[in-house]
Amino acid sequence: MSTIANKQKLVEQLRVEANIERIKVSVVCKDLIKFCQDHESGDVLVRGWAGFARENPFKEKQGCVTL
């Protein structure tokens, strides 16, 4: 009986999954690209630190030494 119950559950799940609303890959790709472009200017790992007001906190401080 548990096999039947399991199969019923699987069929129910597949029905739900088969009926979900989908969007074309060409459309979702444009959205993925747009998200990147909208956020790239603030992405230090993409842009590097040049152009950022802040300094890289992990960069070794180059201390000045007065002789």
Place this chain on the structure above:
Amino acid sequence: MSAIAESLDDLVREAEILKTRLEEERAKFNDMELTIVAEKLDPLPPFSTKSRRILKGHQGKVLAIDWSYDKRHMVSTSQDGKLILWDAFTTNKEHVITMSTTWVLACAYSPSAMAVACGGLDNKLTLYSLHMDDDLLTASGDSTAKLWDVESSTPIQTFQGHQADVMGIDVSPSEAGNIFVSASADHIAMVWDIRTGSYVQTFEGHESDVNAVRFYPSGDAFVSASDDATCRLFDLRADRQVAIYKKESIIFSCNAVDFSLSGRLLFAGYSDYCVNVWDTLKGSRVVTLYGHENRVSSLQVSPDGTALGTGSWDTTIRVWA
């Protein structure tokens, strides 16, 4: 008896028909490839991030790391049975906690950074906290994920559906945190609704264990890392794979993945000791980060996106910035 047999046959038949329909529906919407749409984008500027810190202190393989939301501290767990809280700026160890088991497989800061959670082969979920009122989501080798009420130490919801160990989970940055994705040794990634406790989508394609998953920062897609040496980008709205990150020369398992702040860079840690940096959109490899002397087991971009932390079986954690 025959009635039961008949209805079982019917159900098996219907499941097959539905699976075929599911594939046909997905195929209908597969009109393009991400890398082709992204072809005309400007190339990325040169990659300037390099290894800045090496956190040494573990006596065994580093198995998991997590950044604190203060962007400065890190927690790590290791096969040596220790949980260490680090100041990643100074490389100082602020706390060293000895666990009751040696294989501490996972660790995470709470959003308030007031507590850390970890778990391992003793089947226990342990919390070190000053104050904590969040719920906690865990993945387990018993093929389930569980949502816990921390105050009462009891599970609120069990997420059943995978056929093998759940290797990793990630909660969506959108949808008010009500959606999460899971990676499993059954080769499948599943998207779940925390409110109902059931899965809403399944994503197939990997040819071996899926070891880790991470949402694209918009929440519309997620990337998965697998023993089949590939990473794949699956889009929730298209309900299918939209990109694959692989090379003939990459033959070892991928164990950990994360995105840069904008999602443009995809960081992936492999068993060949390397971290490969991929252009998420173009599908090409930007650079390989060398430094670790054993398998890269865990990897995470800091919350403000300025640094990458990597944990390795070579017992060290590196900060790339």
